[in-house]
Structure formats: structure tokens, C-alpha cells
Amino acid sequence: MSLVIDCHGHYTTTPPGVGAWRDAQKAAVAADPAFVGEKGTVHVTDDEIRESIEGAQLKLQRERGADLTIFSPRASWMAHHIGNEHTSLFWSQHQNELIRRVCDLYPENFAPVCQLPQSPGVAIDSSVAELERCVNEMGFIGCNVNPDPTGGFWTGPPLHDRYWWPLWEKMCELDVPAMIHVSAACNDNFHSTGSHYLGADTTAFMQALTSGFMADFPGLRWIIPHGGGAVPYHWGRFKGMAEDQGWDFAGLLDHIWFDTCVYHQRGIDLLVDVVPVSNILFASEMVGAVRGVDPETGNHYDDTKIYIDNSSLSDDDRHRIFETNTRAVFPRLALP
Amino acid sequence: MSLVIDCHGHYTTTPPGVGAWRDAQKAAVAADPAFVGEKGTVHVTDDEIRESIEGAQLKLQRERGADLTIFSPRASWMAHHIGNEHTSLFWSQHQNELIRRVCDLYPENFAPVCQLPQSPGVAIDSSVAELERCVNEMGFIGCNVNPDPTGGFWTGPPLHDRYWWPLWEKMCELDVPAMIHVSAACNDNFHSTGSHYLGADTTAFMQALTSGFMADFPGLRWIIPHGGGAVPYHWGRFKGMAEDQGWDFAGLLDHIWFDTCVYHQRGIDLLVDVVPVSNILFASEMVGAVRGVDPETGNHYDDTKIYIDNSSLSDDDRHRIFETNTRAVFPRLALP
Numbered sequence: 001m002s003l004v005i006d007c008h009g010h011y012t013t014t015p016p017g018v019g020a021w022r023d024a025q026k027a028a029v030a031a032d033p034a035f036v037g038e039k040g041t042v043h044v045t046d047d048e049i050r051e052s053i054e055g056a057q058l059k060l061q062r063e064r065g066a067d068l069t070i071f072s073p074r075a076s077w078m079a080h081h082i083g084n085e086h087t088s089l090f091w092s093q094h095q096n097e098l099i100r101r102v103c104d105l106y107p108e109n110f111a112p113v114c115q116l117p118q119s120p121g122v123a124i125d126s127s128v129a130e131l132e133r134c135v136n137e138m139g140f141i142g143c144n145v146n147p148d149p150t151g152g153f154w155t156g157p158p159l160h161d162r163y164w165w166p167l168w169e170k171m172c173e174l175d176v177p178a179m180i181h182v183s184a185a186c187n188d189n190f191h192s193t194g195s196h197y198l199g200a201d202t203t204a205f206m207q208a209l210t211s212g213f214m215a216d217f218p219g220l221r222w223i224i225p226h227g228g229g230a231v232p233y234h235w236g237r238f239k240g241m242a243e244d245q246g247w248d249f250a251g252l253l254d255h256i257w258f259d260t261c262v263y264h265q266r267g268i269d270l271l272v273d274v275v276p277v278s279n280i281l282f283a284s285e286m287v288g289a290v291r292g293v294d295p296e297t298g299n300h301y302d303d304t305k306i307y308i309d310n311s312s313l314s315d316d317d318r319h320r321i322f323e324t325n326t327r328a329v330f331p332r333l334a335l336p
Numbered sequence: 337m338s339l340v341i342d343c344h345g346h347y348t349t350t351p352p353g354v355g356a357w358r359d360a361q362k363a364a365v366a367a368d369p370a371f372v373g374e375k376g377t378v379h380v381t382d383d384e385i386r387e388s389i390e391g392a393q394l395k396l397q398r399e400r401g402a403d404l405t406i407f408s409p410r411a412s413w414m415a416h417h418i419g420n421e422h423t424s425l426f427w428s429q430h431q432n433e434l435i436r437r438v439c440d441l442y443p444e445n446f447a448p449v450c451q452l453p454q455s456p457g458v459a460i461d462s463s464v465a466e467l468e469r470c471v472n473e474m475g476f477i478g479c480n481v482n483p484d485p486t487g488g489f490w491t492g493p494p495l496h497d498r499y500w501w502p503l504w505e506k507m508c509e510l511d512v513p514a515m516i517h518v519s520a521a522c523n524d525n526f527h528s529t530g531s532h533y534l535g536a537d538t539t540a541f542m543q544a545l546t547s548g549f550m551a552d553f554p555g556l557r558w559i560i561p562h563g564g565g566a567v568p569y570h571w572g573r574f575k576g577m578a579e580d581q582g583w584d585f586a587g588l589l590d591h592i593w594f595d596t597c598v599y600h601q602r603g604i605d606l607l608v609d610v611v612p613v614s615n616i617l618f619a620s621e622m623v624g625a626v627r628g629v630d631p632e633t634g635n636h637y638d639d640t641k642i643y644i645d646n647s648s649l650s651d652d653d654r655h656r657i658f659e660t661n662t663r664a665v666f667p668r669l670a671l672p
Contacts, residue, residue, distance in 0.1 A: 147525075153489060154525040189483075189490040194577060195542040198566045199535030206531040226570070230534045233569035234562070236600025240626035240637035241530060264572025270606045290576035301576035 002322040003335065004305065006061070008179065008225055008259050008283030009069035009110075011099060013056045015048035018098065022077070022091060029083035036086045042094045049101055056287050058109060064303050066284075070330065072113035072144050073099055076192055078183035080149035085119040089126055092117035096130070100138050111333055113142040113179070116167075118149040120156055124163060128170045135174045141332040143171070145178040147204045152187030152196055159204060160211030168217045177221035177329050179259075180204040193289035201229025205256065209238065209247050214255040221255060221329055223281060227262035227271050235274045257329055259283035260304050260321065263290050265297075268307035277317045281326045282308060338658040339671065340641065342397070344515065344561055344595050344619030345405035345446075347435060349392045351384035354434065358413070358427060365419035372422045378430045385437055392623050394445060400639050402620075406666065408449035408480050409435055412528055414519035416485035421455040425462055428453035432466070436474050447669055449478040449515070452503075454485040456492055460499060464506045471510045477668040479507070481514040483540045488523030488532055495540060496547035504553045513557035513665050515595075516540040529625035537565025541592065545574065545583050550591040557591060557665050559617060563598035563607050571610045593665055595619035596640050596657065599626050601633075604643035613653045617662045618644060 021042045029035045061069060073095035080088055096114040103112045114134040116127035134140035145167070148154050157163040159180070171178060182200040183192075190196035201224050214220050224231065231238060242249035257279050262268050272280060284304040294301050308318060327333060357378045365371045397405060409431035416424055432450040439448045450470040452463035470476035481503070484490050493499040495516070507514060518536040519528075526532035537560050550556050560567065567574060578585035594611055597619050598604050608616060620640040630637050644654060663669060 153491070154523055155489070156525075158525045187490055189492075189494045189543070190539060191542040191546050194546070194574065195535070195539040198538055198570060199531070202534050202566065203526060203531040206527040207525070210527050210530070226573075230538065230566035230569065233566065233603050233606060234534060234598060234600075236598070236603060236630065236637050237562075237626055238530065240599055240628050240630065243631075244626065244628050262570060262572070263576055264570075264610070266606055266610050267569050267572060270569060270602055274600070274602050290573055290580065292576050292580050294572065294576065295579075301572050 002319045003068065004066045004322045005282060005326045006066045006069040006284050006286070007223065007281045007326050007330070008261055008285045009057060009071045010074045010285065010288065011071060011102060012074045012287045013052045014074065014098065015044045015052050017043040017048070021094065025087060025091060026082060029087050034084065037090065039090045039093060042098065044098065046101070046105060049105060053102060053106065058106065060286050061109060064305050066305065068108070068335070069110050070113055070142065070333070071099060071102060071110040073115045075144065075181050076184040078115050078144070078146060079151065080118040080146050080183060081120060081151035081186050085117065085122040085126060088119040089117040089130070092130055096134050096138070096140070111330075112138070112140045113144060114140045115144050116146070118146050120150045124167050128166050131167070131170055131174070131176070135176055135332070140176070141330045142176045143178050144181045146182055147180050147200055147207070148182050151183060152185035152190045159207045160213035168220050172217055172219040175219065175331055177223060179223040179225055181225050197226055197289070198229045201226050202231055205229065205231050208256065209242060209249065209252055212248055215248065215251055221257070223257045223259055223329065225259050225261055225283070225285070227260060227267065228258035228275070232258065232271045232274045253279050257281050257325065260308060261285045261302070262304070262307070263301040264294070265307050265310060268304065269311055272311050272313055277313070277320055278325060280321050281329060282322045338655045339404065340402045340658045341618060341662045342402045342405040342620050342622070343559065343617045343662050343666070344597055344621045345393060345407045346410045346621065346624065347407060347438060348410045348623045349388045350410065350434065351380045351388050353379040353384070357430065361423060361427065362418060365423050370420065373426065375426045375429060378434065380434065382437070382441060385441060389438060389442065394442065396622050397445060400641050402641065404444070404671070405446050406449055406478065406669070407435060407438060407446040409451045411480065411517050412520040414451050414480070414482060415487065416454040416482050416519060417456060417487035417522050421453065421458040421462060424455040425453040425466070428466055432470050432474070432476070447666070448474070448476045449480060450476045451480050452482070454482050456486045460503050464502050467503070467506055467510070467512070471512055471668070476512070477666045478512045479514050480517045482518055483516050483536055483543070484518050487519060488521035488526045494547075495543045496549035504556050508553055508555040511555065511667055513559060515559040515561055517561050533562055533625070534565045537562050538567055541565065541567050541574075544592065545578060545585065545588055548584055551584065551587055557593070559593045559595055559665065561595050561597055561619070561621070563596060563603065564594035564611070568594065568607045568610045589615050593617050593661065596644060597621045597638070598640070598643070599637040600630070601643050601646060604640065605647055608647050608649055613649070613656055614661060616657050617665060618658045
């Protein structure tokens with residue numbers, strides 16, 4: 001029997017004290033863009049956390065047959081474009097500490113991944129420091145990296161730029177992976193969880209493929225969420241481009257994994273058929289972008305375990321997707 | 337027997353006189369951003385056009401068994417972000433006139449679609465005028481619309497904004513469709529034909545889905561190229577979001593078609609299995625983003641007819657994708 005590890009869950013159901021703290025911070029920085037303020041306190045009790053988790057993530061975990069969720073702050077709320085570096089730092093620290101509390105309350109059900117205090121135009125150093133704090137002092141096993149902290153304007157440096165290297169080095173040193181995951185779009189052209197998320201996934205993949213920079217960081221590991229954006233569907237396009245241009249497509253797969261957040265059977269069938277099984281990690285991003293029930297199947301769209309169970313994968317391959325691959329990508333994941 | 341109509345071809349093999357004219361214009365506007373200049377002359381002979389087409393598009397058409405290509409100016413060269421409205425106008429006029437010449441030389445093999453003289457921050461009026469000129473005076477049957485004339489910064493109005501409405505109205509009046517197709521990215525974060533093209537396809541679809549604006553333009557027809565970006569692969573995600581939010585997913589399919597520019601068998605299998613056959617148009621975008629041969633199959637990646645032939649479609653459905661649907665979307669297409 002496999003453990004079923006869901007590598008992509010966000011705390012989307014936080015108690016009201018979290019939003020209240022953030023709203024006050026947003027109001028302050030809207031009034032004064034240079035606002036620093038102080039970290040202060042997020043008022044949330046353990047009981048509130050229990051209530052917010054037990055009726056949602058934990059309940060669904062049990063109903064759907066997952067054992068453990070790798071859990072990080074709500075992606076759309078990272079909103080690195082808001083305010084300044086202080087805004088992002090205090091907010092990220094609170095969000096990460098909240099994730100730690102969830103994992104302390106349910107150590108068998110959740111493992112912590114942190115957000116980083118990125119901020120447009122600001123050096124990556126504070127993100128490196130927060131990653132170090134989360135991993136070394138709080139037992140985190142990975143991080144989320146936002147490839148576009150501007151929220152949909154893409155005016156920062158691409159992921160192969162030297163700007164990012166201190167972060168990649170620290171990740172290698174700490175032996176933790178990153179999920180490359182944008183936050184909410186503040187650009188009217190993009191729908192956050194529709195076009196922005198999926199476009200960013202494909203963009204991150206292309207930045208890695210065209211630059212080949214990951215070869216310089218042998219232990220660097222990325223998870224491209226949402227089934228890899230458009231990548232598996234256009235596998236021939238990317239492979240063909242790489243052959244035309246001399247990019248190392250096969251070598252990139254030493255560094256990149258795709259999750260299974262694809263919300264219909266045919267999409268998962270394509271994913272597991274096209275992408276090597278060794279590069280796929282089970283995930284659902286549940287209580288996320290799509291919360292309803294598919295009238296054609298009677299199942300929740302985001303109950304991705306059903307699609308994996310129904311796919312033509314062998315039991316051995318399913319075991320790798322549910323457990324083995326994820327353990328290898330997250331070596332700091334301590335399991336019962 | 338079906339005619340095989342390829343609805344998505346660009347003139348990517350233009351004779352040297354075209355690039356020479358454009359290079360001079362780019363140099364002039366780089367030296368003086370307000371440069372107007374004059375339309376001047378693009379020096380290209382009919383023999384040069386014949387040579388550029390017969391060894392490429394026409395040769396491949398014959399080899400691959402297509403009958404006719406709906407043909408437009410090179411998409412990556414539209415580059416609406418370069419210069420000012422005059423830059424874009426003169427360039428677009430030349431490119432469209434060149435397409436007309438190709439279609440006059442090979443009336444049985446090519447049908448003309450125009451680019452529009454879009455320019456960031458400039459009213460859509462000149463695009464409306466050029467569309468009218470192309471359709472009414474030169475027999476064009478459709479247009480390409482760039483949803484992001486900034487070249488990857490997405491700072492213009494989304495496609496549902498009133499900014500665009502005169503164009504949608506004119507398209508309805510003239511009864512011509514648009515392919516929603518970006519041009520080259522000038523943003524280092526994006527690879528033009530990799531992430532920018534596919535991201536824009538998904539973005540355009542989401543703008544239409546979230547706004548529902550197309551319902552106000554009953555005859556408005558869009559083709560989303562490159563197999564619809566990430567849309568078919570994430571069909572459940574979009575359908576589920578639409579159900580959650582009350583967006584009219586089914587109604588949108590009265591207005592939107594996906595082409596078959598997906599360069600591997602499994603991708604096409606997903607496309608034709610997930611998207612209603614009535615919403616699929618055959619296309620290859622050949623001599624385009626991927627020009628090599630797939631070592632696994634021995635076929636050119638972009639020889640998409642093979643994938644359609646090998647798919648599980650019925651002959652009747654194949655006929656719709658190759659011919660009938662495209663005739664319906666392009667009613668001005670006159671066929672032998």
C-alpha cells in the first residue's frame with residue numbers, strides 16, 4: 001500500500017484573524033507606500049485553526065483517501081506586488097508561522113512549505129533569510145517561489161537571471177525544492193487561477209528550458225504546478241523546439257516535476273502518458289480554484305486521486321506518483 | 337473526399353526585400369520615436385514570391401495532402417510594440433498587400449487573412465479601417481487580432497473592454513472571423529512561440545469566458561490558435577470554474593474555435609476527444625515554430641494532418657475538421 005501524499009495544498013480557509021491583520025496592513029500601505037509598521041500579532045486561536053482545517057482540508061483528505069498534504073500559505077494571498085519589502089516580510093512570516101501551527105496540530109496530516117517575502121525590485125536576500133529560518137528553525141521542507149512578484153506585469157528578471165541565484169544556491173544547500181507558483185494577478189488582462197497560473201507554469205518551464213541554467217545547480221528541484229500549465233499538452237512543440245535549438249530537454253527533466261492538478265480524466269490520461277512517471281507528483285490543490293462537482297461524473301473536479309486511480313498506470317507507477325517520487329523530491333519530509 | 341483546409345499559415349519565408357524595408361523602418365523609428373516616414377515601396381518581384389512559396393508552403397502543402405491554406409503575414413513580425421501608429425500602419429499595409437500578391441499568384445492554394453495596424457495606446461480605428469480595406473477592396477476573408485500589442489507586458493485593455501468594440505462590430509458587419517494571435521515578445525520573461533503564444537491563447541479564452549461579452553456580438557467568431565493554448569488540457573478546470581462562477585461556458589462555444597496546431601499525437605487525441613468536433617478547425621502553422629522531424633515518428637512535428645488521420649475520429653468528423661467547420665467560420669472563403 002502506498003501512502004498518498006498530496007504535494008500541493010494551500011491554507012485557503014484561514015480563520016478571520018488572518019485576513020483582518022492583512023487588511024489592516026494593506027490599508028496602511030495604501031495610505032503610505034513607504035509604510036513599515038511592525039510585525040504585530042495575528043489573532044488566531046488553535047481552536048479556530050482546528051475548525052478551519054477539520055471541516056475542509058482534513059475532512060476531504062479523509063474522504064478522498066489521502067494521507068498527508070504538503071501545505072503552504074494561500075497562493076493567491078501572497079500578493080508580493082502589494083506594498084514594499086517590509087509589507088511582504090511581515091506578511092510572509094505570519095503566514096509561515098501559521099502553517100507551522102497547522103502542522104503542529106496535525107503532524108501526521110500536514111507538512112510545511114513556506115512562502116517567501118519577495119517584493120518587486122528588491123534583492124532576493126530577505127527571501128533567502130526567510131527560507132533559512134523556515135527550514136532550519138521551523139522544520140519546513142520546501143518553498144513556493146513566485147516567478148512574477150509584480151502580479152501579472154512580468155517586469156522582473158526571469159528565473160535564469162543571476163538575481164535569483166542566491167535563492168537557488170540556498171535551496172541546494174538546504175536540500176529543499178520549490179514549487180514555482182504565482183500569486184493573484186493585479187493585471188486586468190489575467191484571471192488569477194485561470195490564465196495567470198497556467199501561463200506562469202508554462203513560462204517558468206520555458207525559462208528553464210531556453211536558458212539551461214538549472215544544469216549549473218545539480219540538486220535544484222522545481223515542481224511546476226497545475227499539471228505543468230500547457231506543457232504536457234504541447235509536449236511535441238517543446239521537444240521539437242528544443243531539438244531545433246539545441247536545448248537540453250532530457251536534462252531539464254532531472255530538475256523538474258509536474259503535479260497532477262488537472263481536473264478531468266482525459267487531462268490526467270495525457271499527463272501520465274506523455275510525461276515520464278518519474279517526473280509526476282500527486283497533488284490536488286484542494287479547496288482551491290475549482291470547488292464544485294462535475295455533473296458528468298458526480299465527483300469533485302479537484303478530486304484528482306480518482307483520475308489517477310482510473311488511469312491506465314500500473315500499480316507500481318501509481319505508487320511512485322503517490323509516494324516515492326514525492327519523498328525523493330522532498331528529502332526533509334519525515335514520515336511516520 | 338474532403339478538401340483539406342489549413343486555417344493557420346503565415347508567410348514566414350518572405351523574400352529579402354520585406355525584411356529590408358522593415359529594418360530601415362525600425363532603424364528610423366529607433367532614432368526618432370515620433371518618426372512617420374512614408375509608406376514607400378517593398379521591393380519584391382513575383383518570381384521572388386514564387387520561389388519563397390514553392391519551396392516551402394506550397395511544397396509542403398502538396399507533400400502533406402492539404403489543398404488550401406488560409407494565409408496571413410508572419411505573426412512574430414507583426415511586432416505592434418515597435419514604433420508608433422504610423423510604423424504599424426505602413427508595415428501592416430505592406431504585409432497585407434504581399435499576402436494579396438501570394439493569393440493572386442496561387443488562388444487555388446491560398447486565401448488571404450490580414451494583420452491589423454494595432455499600436456499600444458492608440459485607438460482601434462486604424463485597425464478597423466485596414467480591415468475594411470482588406471476585406472472590401474482586396475477580398476480578404478479574416479484577420480489576426482493581437483490581444484497584447486505591447487509584446488508581453490499586457491498593459492493594454494482586455495478584449496472585453498469597450499476599446500475593442502468598434503473592431504468586433506466591423507467584423508460582424510463584414511462577416512469575418514479573427515484569429516487571436518500575439519506577436520513576438522519583447523519581454524525577457526517570455527519565449528515568443530513557447531510561453532507567450534500559448535499563454536496568450538489561454539488568456540484570450542479566459543477574457544471571453546469571464547466577461548461573457550461575446551454574447552453581445554451574435555456573429556462574432558474567434559479562432560484560438562495553437563490548439564487553444566492550455567484550454568483543452570485543463571477543460572475540467574475551466575468548465576468547473578464556469579459552473580462555480582455562473583459563466584456561460586457552453587454559450588462561449590458559439591463564438592470560439594480551436595485550431596489543431598498541437599504537435600504530437602497524444603495532444604491531438606486529447607483535443608478531439610475533449611472539445612466538441614464542431615469547434616475544431618484543421619491547421620498546422622507550418623514553416624513555423626517547430627520545423628524539425630520527430631525522431632520517434634519520422635514525421636515533421638508540425639505535420640498535423642497525420643495526427644488527425646491517426647486519431648479515432650469518424651470520417652464524418654474528420655471532414656468537419658478539415659473542411660466544413662472552416663467554411664462556416666470563413667463564409668467569405670470562395671472555393672473552386
